[in-house]
Amino acid sequence: GQNIDQPTEMTATEGAIVQINCTYQTSGFNGLFWYQQHAGEAPTFLSYNVLDGLEEKGRFSSFLSRSKGYSYLLLKELQMKDSASYLCAVRDGKTTDSWGKLQFGAGTQVVVTP
Amino acid sequence: GAVVSQHPSRVICKSGTSVKIECRSLDFQATTMFWYRQFPKQSLMLMATSNEGSKATYEQGVEKDKFLINHASLTLSTLTVTSAHPEDSSFYICSAEPQGASSTDTQYFGPGTRLTVL
Numbered sequence: 001g002q003n004i005d006q007p008t009e010m011t012a013t014e015g016a017i018v019q020i021n022c023t024y025q026t027s028g029f030n031g032l033f034w035y036q037q038h039a040g041e042a043p044t045f046l047s048y049n050v051l052d053g054l055e056e057k058g059r060f061s062s063f064l065s066r067s068k069g070y071s072y073l074l075l076k077e078l079q080m081k082d083s084a085s086y087l088c089a090v091r092d093g094k095t096t097d098s099w100g101k102l103q104f105g106a107g108t109q110v111v112v113t114p
Numbered sequence: 115g116a117v118v119s120q121h122p123s124r125v126i127c128k129s130g131t132s133v134k135i136e137c138r139s140l141d142f143q144a145t146t147m148f149w150y151r152q153f154p155k156q157s158l159m160l161m162a163t164s165n166e167g168s169k170a171t172y173e174q175g176v177e178k179d180k181f182l183i184n185h186a187s188l189t190l191s192t193l194t195v196t197s198a199h200p201e202d203s204s205f206y207i208c209s210a211e212p213q214g215a216s217s218t219d220t221q222y223f224g225p226g227t228r229l230t231v232l
Contacts, residue, residue, distance in 0.1 A: 030217070031217065031218075033220060040205070040226070040228070041225065041226065042207055042223035042224055042225050042226050043158070043207075043223050044223075045220040045222075048218055048220065050217070050218075087157060087158070094217075098145070098146040098163070098165075098211050101148065101160055101163060102148070102158075102160065102209075102221065103160065104157040104158045104159075104160075105157060106156060106157040107156075107157050
């Protein structure tokens with residue numbers, strides 16, 4: 001089966017750094033995605049990792065260790081608008097029609113305080 | 115680019131009625147679309163994978179006769195919730211994988227449909 005774990009909630013102050021961890025145990029692996037979701041809205045894509053290491057994209061960075069089944073999303077220079085739910089999603093094996101299904105973690109609610 | 119729309123954005127219906135939700139890729143073609151359901155403060159749960167021109171593949175525990183999926187063209191998939199009941203009230207989100215996408219491409223998500231069954 002699939003098991004994707006991330007903390008339920010994290011609080012940090014504006015301008016600070018927050019690291020959201022995600023551990024996974026899945027039957028297949030074809031990449032790990034991070035999404036941001038504001039309440040009542042669709043998820044928006046933040047980052048993608050398929051090889052071990054760090055991917056940096058502006059204020060957001062994501063790290064992957066496939067051997068440990070572990071990823072983190074790092075948010076730097078936090079802004080109030082970063083208050084949202086952050087979803088870790090593992091994509092399983094490629095099929096003939098698609099690159100694979102996404103299985104989502106429960107999401108981490110990040111609260112940014114002044 | 116890569117815009118996915120859903121219609122309607124909100125729907126309220128009586129128990130026992132059927133509701134159809136449309137998912138459209140506006141500026142790209144999608145061989146594969148996915149349907150998710152999200153209950154309050156929970157994550158997205160994949161319901162089914164919709165492939166153009168063939169039957170949908172449902173996840174374990176999802177009733178295919180209750181949640182009818184039709185993917186009639188490369189830009190449109192529909193989800194029909196038949197005989198809806200209050201427990202079907204949820205946020206339904208679709209996503210589309212562009213035809214010819216590379217492995218680094220993400221699925222593109224629609225804005226979601228809030229279904230409330232009275």
